[in-house]
Amino acid sequence: MHQTPRDDFCRGVWYFIGYMERILIGKLGEHVGETVSISGWVDVRRDQGKMVFFDFRDRSGKVQGVVLPASPAIEVAKDIRNEYAVRVEGVVNKRPEKNVQADRQNGDIELEVTAIEVLAKAEPLPFDMSVSGFNLDLTAQLDHRALVLRHPRLQAIFKVQNVIIDSFREYLKSQDFFEFQAPAITPAVAEGGAEVFEVNYFDKKAYLSQSPQLYKQIVMTAFERVFSVNKIFRAEPSATTRHLTEVVSLDAELAFIDSWKDVRDVSEETVRYILKEIEKRCATELSLLGTKLPVMIEKTPTLSLTEAQEKIFAKNGRDVRGEKDLNPEDERELCAIIKEETGSDFVYVYGYPTRKKPFYVYPNPENPEFNEGMDLLCRGVEWLSGGRRINNYDQLMTHVKEWGMDPEKISMFLEAFKYGVPPEGGFAFGAERMTMQILELKNVREASMFPRDMNRIDQLLTGHPSETPEK
């Protein structure tokens, strides 16, 4: 263990029972019969009168500690409350057969406590933090985010999110993609559509980036295969369970493709890898949250928008043929049909009306009314979108004009395409929405550690009584 001044200090105050190296609670099973030292929090105290039980918690898990009447620590134990930070010494014992809790971590052992040092006291908790008693309004959760993050349920959500982001990176790096950082402050609106936040930029106006799209394409023209993990910002006046104003966007773009299907394949394998890693690394978290991962079969079904609409019509006669997009009901129905037909929870839909999508999306040469943009749907919701982009400079300029854009404002982007850009495409998805949908959470804000939405920047705008200035 790395020796720090703090460790020396502890050794000084700890001499009366002897300083020992900290063992993580998750590893205690390997130390049965030994005297060990752990550090962590008091998850819960159960005072039996003469003897006191604790659940201690650290980043690796929980263990029961028992303080027997004869223990030198019994007096301290009586005064300790939930969430005290403590250092505890004791002997790791096998539990008697009748006391084994087979279904929980360390259920076969317990720590017979011989000493407790209080590292920090804690105020009484403002709500029930116990695993099963935890039932807090999302609003209250967000008001108490600093504390709630200690709860296993919350930690499970963000561990899964970590794995999503990590494995997005890992997979693309394994495919020789180059990671870059896109700027958050941008000079103009990239795509139109979504509302943007304006910032005062010295004596000029600038905007918070709502997508790294154009930068991603610029960097691709130099590095061929690129990705970024970036914050993006949307000023949508939407107060729903799916909207945040600040989002982690996972973006990728690749050159030298033959068709949009190459983009589909890379995105499919990326999602497949992410799911596989979650399954491998988050078994505990998934079971705690009570969710099952969606099924991705060998080859994810892929339909054109028209085919999807035909399928919906054929299934129940609801005619959405000719609509410009699938509405949420269509998406749910299509996913249900595909699940029934193939067992796949995923389905790609491609070929949207060209005019409905941004200027850079590649129109199908055989039918320019429709483009080579695609969405990946899962469990009735859009997870990812992308497709082939226009790489020909003249075609791009035509679209810029048709879409009513000012070429001056994206001149840096256009310059890249003036000098030999091969066929290319890319895709993007939001880390919070993917987390929400994988874990079947009811509200995106559960999937964002410090969510920003229309009404909230932490506690500042909540109108919480204690935060509201007196008039």
Next chain:
RNA sequence: GCGGCUGUAGCUCAACGGUAGAGCACUCGCCUGUCACGCGAGAGGUCGUGGGAUCAUCACCCAUCAGCCGCGCCA
């Protein structure tokens, strides 16, 4: 932005036109095998805010603020 619902103890909720209760948390007492420990006692609320109707309301009406959900828009 539109529509619906909600606002009562620290948290989750209940009740009632005659000024409020429970569970958990908190304090005290009891308990040597608990594991959301248990048992007993106690403390804790000008019922979001402002008006109005009423002999009287937390309850009814109006306004306002805040929140949640759905739709729209979006990803």
